Amino acid sequence: MKHKDQIIKLVEANTFFSYDDDNGDNDDYDELLFRTRENGCVGTETASDIDIQSGYALKKILLSQFHDIDVSIEVVDEWVHINVIPKVVKVDEFRYIFKKDINGQGFSSSFPTLDDLIKEYGHWVEVDWKQIETKLSEINDYPNPTFVGWNNANQLLIKKAGEIGNKWGYNFFIIKSKKL
Numbered sequence: 001m002k003h004k005d006q007i008i009k010l011v012e013a014n015t016f017f018s019y020d021d022d023n024g025d026n027d028d029y030d031e032l033l034f035r036t037r038e039n040g041c042v043g044t045e046t047a048s049d050i051d052i053q054s055g056y057a058l059k060k061i062l063l064s065q066f067h068d069i070d071v072s073i074e075v076v077d078e079w080v081h082i083n084v085i086p087k088v089v090k091v092d093e094f095r096y097i098f099k100k101d102i103n104g105q106g107f108s109s110s111f112p113t114l115d116d117l118i119k120e121y122g123h124w125v126e127v128d129w130k131q132i133e134t135k136l137s138e139i140n141d142y143p144n145p146t147f148v149g150w151n152n153a154n155q156l157l158i159k160k161a162g163e164i165g166n167k168w169g170y171n172f173f174i175i176k177s178k179k180l
Contacts, residue, residue, distance in 0.1 A: 001030045001086060003066050008032065010065070015058055016051075017082055032084040034058075040078030051080040058082055093179035095150070096136070100124075100170045102161055110177070117174070125172050126165030127158050132174065142178045150177045 001007075008019050011034050020033040036055075039048035052075060059071040062084065070088070074081040096117045100106040111117040114136065118129055135156060142151035155173040159166040166172065 001032060001084075002068060004032060007062065007066065007069075007084060010061070011058065011082070014061075015054060017054070017058060017080075020081075030086050034082040034084070035079050037078040037080070040080070042078055045077035047075045047078050047080050055080045055082055095177045095179075097152070097175040097177060099155060099173040099175060100168065101173065102170045106170055108175075114174075124168065125159040132156070132158055136174065136176050139176050142176075146177070149180050151180060152177045 011017050012019060015034075015036070016038040017034040017036045020035050036051050037047070039050040040046060041048070052073075055073045059073060059082065062069065062071050062082075068087050070085050072083045072085075074083065095110050095112055096114050097108050097110045098117050098121045099108040101108075109117075109120070111120065114133060122129060139153045139156075142153050144152040144154070146152060153176045155175045157171060157173055159172045161169050161171050
């Protein structure tokens with residue numbers, strides 16, 4: 001996790017929360033766990049308000065100093081746990097539509113990835129798929145709403161009917177679609 005050492009130092013130097021190293025030194029594990037029961041009651045298994053308030057204050061400090069993390073607080077019996085994970089950055093969700101068409105006749109089929117589309121229909125036409133992938137990655141405009149939570153880019157002609165490498169007599173397109 002990015003900033004792991006700085007986060008651990010900040011927490012342990014300024015609070016009574018301790019780093020819970022149940023994951024060992026596995027740097028690939030992207031979660032830091034801290035816990036305390038400093039003021040909790042072991043006998044009744046209840047957390048103290050002081051520990052809970054300290055947890056929320058720590059969360060505020062961590063989020064103000066590290067903008068690429070999320071922090072959650074859990075209370076279990078007398079323990080107050082602070083969980084620090086990397087912030088999940090929402091990436092654009094795309095799908096790719098393979099379209100075979102001539103004068104409104106043909107079909108289209110949608111795929112969650114370009115690789116899936118190529119696996120299914122890549123052998124239908126002879127094209128440079130790396131070049132197609134580059135052209136699709138450059139698309140940033142999705143002016144055609146589908147009214148089901150997606151907007152489509154303008155269709156990209158990948159092979160015209162009658163061109164070498166197209167024995168079908170149809171035009172072939174790929175439409176990149178973006179989830180709203």
